[in-house]
Amino acid sequence: MxxxxxxxxxxxxxQSExxxxxxWISHPAAPVPPFVTAYRCSVVLNTAGRIRLHISADERYVFxxxxxxxxxxxxxxxPELWYVETxxxxxxxxxxxxxxxxxxxxxxxPAAQTTVAPGFLCSPQEPEYQQMLGTGIAPWQVKLLEGYGFALDPYLPPPYAFGPGQVLDGRKLPWGYEQGAGAGWVDAHRDAYAGVRYNRYGFASxxxxxxxxxxxSTVLRRAGIVRHIDDCADDARVEVQQHREDEALGxxxxxxRDVALxxxxxxxxxxxxxxxxxxxxxxxxxxSNGEGSVVRIAWAESLFHDRSLSEKGNRHIIHNKYFRGYQDTFVPDSGGQRHFTTLWWRSGRYLxxxxxxGEQPLLMTRLQLEETCYPLEQETHFTTNDIHLNSITGLSLRTLQMCMHEIYIDCPYYEQLMYVSDTRLMCLVTMVITHDDRLVRKAIAQFGAARLSNGLIRASVPGMHSQVIPSFTLWWVGMVYDYALWRGEPEFVYQYMPVVRMIIETFLARINLQGLIQVQEGWNFIDGVPEWEDGNAPDDDHSRITGMNHWQVVLALEYAAALEEWIGEDELAQRNRRLQKQxxxxxxxxxxxxxxxxxxxxCxxxxxxxxxxxxxLLSNTLxxxxxxxxxxxxxxxxxxTRMTISFRHYLFEACALLNRPDVLLKLLDVWxxxxxxxxxxxIEAPEPTRSDCHGWGTHPLYHQFATLLGIRPAxxxxGxxxxxxxxxxLQRLSGKMVHPSGFIVADLVRTDEHLTGSIELPDGVTGWxxxxxxxxxxxxxxxxISV
Known part of the structure; x- marks a missing residue:
């Protein structure tokens, strides 16, 4: 457990050691990655007991x-926040x-995976078990697992940052390794002690x-329904007249039903x-059996109209379309009941x-999926008299679920990276539908630790690249503000205020002689507007002055000032207000x-x-x-220039500020x-879109509660x-939204100019x-309520 x-x-x-x-331990003769190893340790317990183990690996493990x-x-x-499971x-x-x-x-x-050096750690809490099971102490053994191969697909359009496809060759694999069976095990090599923070030479790796x-969360699922069967090549067009209907039942x-085929x-x-x-x-x-066979499973979000892999059309339609997706390959041997799976999860709608x-028949006895995501529990509900508006709830929620794992991710199919801009919107949704804010806190912490020498923070963490998107640095200040507003917890927020101040000073240092904020170095992505090159705000005169950049800094000063006031730093708040006003x-x-x-x-x-x-408008200075x-x-x-799906969150915020629900409801046509x-x-962007599942499009779920039903912190x-x-x-707005002290429940009906219904607030919470x-x-x- x-x-x-x-x-x-x-x-x-x-304190003493x-x-x-x-x-940590490793293979004494490990090759250059990629490779897969198995570690084993056999113990004999004289009595039953509860053993607490702290486990970690570089890069990943299954225990x-x-x-x-x-x-x-x-x-x-x-490496600065290397997690250990207990x-x-x-x-x-x-x-x-x-x-x-x-x-x-x-x-x-994967681009989101960090590494220091291959290895494994098992550290029992109790001294009596450390001699039996502690890595570097107990007799752990290790062996390289032959049969694992990895390959990037050269035919898929970039960027695919989730890692390589897997090739698992059952003819080479030492079956039974999960139980420590087989030959070829050698004593593991002891590496550095765990838990070292620093020494006289610096911080630990x-x-x-x-x-x-x-x-x-993991749940076994059936692998959908059969849409098409033929004997064509993988990249051939799907044509319904070639469908082998007689084989579909099998x-x-x-x-x-797991009936063998x-x-x-x-x-x-x-x-x-x-x-x-x-x-x-x-x-x-x-x-079982089937030596000489090859089984490939490929995943795709949609089929494509042509081989250029751009136009998708209606996602339900498969006829006259092409399938292209990343794949894993399994090669059976002649053994019985051989189980194949992947080391990391895959994503999409179509398989x-x-x-x-080959020369032998292949007996297939199981084809299932083990669905995985963060164990998000929606504790809320929202309904109106408009069934179309209600349908957006499920769309947004499913997207959020698929973009919540060990980190928030921008998209499960392509990058699996936690970007600030995307994450801010998903955090807001999370905080209105569940009390579980552990992933929100982790996101704030990860970005807060990702400071760069230029005063900005990395655009995405964790990861192997130090990508810089200056506007995303400012949105992280918004993330800290959002958490303070919706959750409180000053002790948590306070530890990130030095980073907030560093960011503010970094942008204030870009004030030119005219008192305007110059654009930072880096990829100045704002929104994926088709007319803008790489999503950058246009800078036609090359002055490095844009209205978007300037007003975002003014907005960030609003966030920073509110945070300083909240934690009692009145002088810093006053300075921020003065600079913001100017x-x-x-x-x-x-x-x-x-x-x-x-x-x-x-200009x-x-x-x-x-x-x-x-x-x-949102800067609160006009x-x-x-x-x-x-x-x-x-x-x-x-x-x-119109916003795309992600930045419409800020347009919806403007609708709230200006009390224009009519505009907001019309803008939901995109969804x-x-x-x-x-x-x-x-989706990620206007059609033809790359990603069919993108977390920054979930924000209507937030606005159902915060803008339409209109429940917000005062x-x-x-408090x-x-x-x-x-x-x-609309005539009716009804919902139940989480609050740090419980739930806020509202059921409101508008008739002509009258408002009736009921509101319930948690104990100790008041408002208006x-x-x-x-x-x-x-x-x-x-x-x-009767107004």
Whole structure:
């Protein structure tokens, strides 16, 4: 059983020894990665007992006890935050075999995977078990697992950053290694002690920390339905007239009921499976015999209209389309009940099972999927009288689930990277639908530790690249602000305030002689607008001055000032307010175009976008006349550069600020089109999109609660609440939203100009209801509403 520790292990021991009692171990003759190793240790217990083990590996592990999977790890982190899982195992008296399968992919590893050096760590808490099971102390043995191969697919469009496809050759694999069986085991080499923080030469290469998250959720699923069977090549077009309908029943029975299926010798088959949902999962295939056969499983989010892999069309349609996706290859031997799976999960909606048999028939007895994601529990509900609006809830929630794992990820199919901009929006959604904010806290911590020498933070962590996107650094300040606003916990927030201040100073250092913020060095991505090169805000005159950049800094100062006020740093807050006010004045003088009632994107007033208007509005610095003007021009100017799906969050925030639910409801058409186009998740960008599942498109779920139902914190820490329902064309808004002290429940009905219903607040929480220019005091507990 996994245990989450609140404090590091061995604290008394660390005070005297400055290290853990156990050391990392590795293969004494390990080759250059990629390779897979198995570690084993046999113990005999005279009595039953509970053993607490702290387990980690570089890069990743699967841990077994007597052939049964106990857990996976290590939780994705960085060398500065290297996570160690803790397990409490109730073990009977007798002989037991502990095994860890560890893989090190080196240069082929996923972009989000960090590494120091291949190795394994098993450190028991109790001294009596350290001699039996402690790595560097107990007689652990290791061997290289032949049969594992890895390859990048050269035909898939970049960037594919999730790692290589896997080739598992059953003819070479030493079957039974999970139970410690077979020959070829050698004594492991002892490496550095764990738990060392620093020595006279500097910090240790890994700074071990207790894992912060619960185990990932795993659920066995059936592998969808059969959509097509033929004997064509993998890259051939799917044509329904070639479908082998007579074979569909056999495959359906294998998938749905585990009824064995035999493929005769010298057979080629291509089976297209539709999962009828988006899924992240480990594939599980069990076969017997079939030496000379090859089984390939490829994953795709959609089929494509042409070989250029750009246009997808309706995702339900497969006829006259091409399948292309990343694949894993399994090569059976002549043995019975051979189980094949992958080391890391795969993702998508469609599976292409491609099989060729040799001289022997192949008996297939199992084809299942082990779905995996963060164990997100939605504790809320939102409903309206509009069934179309209700349907967006499921779309957004499924996307969030598929983008929550050991980190938030931008997309499960392509990069699997935690970017600041994407993560901020997913954190907001998380905080309104569940009390579990452990992944939110981890994201803030990971980015806070990813500081660079130029005063910015890395755009994505963890990972092998030091990518810099300056606007994302500013959005991290927003993440800290969001957490303080929606959750409170000043002790947690306080430790990241030095990083907030560093960021603010870094951008203030870019003020030019005209009092405007110059763009930082790096990839200045704002939004994936098709007309913008690489998503950069246009800088036609090469002045390195843009309205978007300037107003985002003004907005970040608003966040920083509110944080400083909340933690009692009034002088720093006042400084931020003073600088914010002056920068806002300079921004108005430079970018405001009175005859249009809009802010320009550039100093020459040639470009205008929704982005600049919203950032200026949300900065809370504009005079009333400009807010009034933007309340019209933002929504009616025909030539504004439009936001894509991610940045619309900030347009929706502007809708809340300007009380324009009618606009917000209309802008949701983008999400309705996704459903009509056969999608189960939100896409990355306007069609033709790359990713069919992208976390930054989940924010309508947040706005259902925070903007339409209108429940928001009235102060930092959510001690009081303001409820401002925005109906637009709706008649009813009803929902239950999480609060740090419980739940806020509202059921409100609008009839003509009257509002009726009920509101329930947690104990100790008060606030007010805003409706039709009235403010009604709200107390803790249940109350009827009539306005």
């Amino acid at each position: 996994r245990v989450i520790l609140s404090n590091p292990p061995y604290e008394p021991h660390l 400055h290290r853990w009692p156990c050391a 077994y006890l007597d052939g049964e999977v106990i857990g996976r790890g290590s939780e994705r982190g960085t 397990y409490d195992l109730d073990v009977l008296a007798g002989e037991h075999m502990f095994v860890a399968v560890v893989w090190s992919l080196g240069e082929l590893r 890994r700074l071990e920390e207790p894992a912060t998250l619960p185990p990932q 495959w359906d029975q294998l998938i749905q 035999i493929l005769p010798p010298q057979t080629t088959r291509r089976i297209l499976l539709d999962l009828q949902d988006y899924m992240c999962a480990y594939p599980h295939v069990t076969v 292409l099972l491609s099989i060729t048999t 920068l806002a004045i300079n921004g108005i003088e430079t970018f405001w175009v009175a005859e249009r009632g809009l802010f320009a994107d550039d 020459s007033h040639t470009r205008f976008s929704e982005h600049t208007q919203c950032l200026a 005079p009333e006349f400009q807010r009034t003007s933007l309340a019209d021009t933002l929504f009616t100017s025909p030539d504004l 309705y089109e996704l459903l009509a186009n056969g999608l189960y998740t939100t 102060e930092m820490g959510f 009081t609440v303001v409820i401002h329902p925005r109906f637009g064309s 209801l805003e409706y039709a220019d009235q403010q009604i005091e709200l107390r803790s507990g249940y109350q009827k």
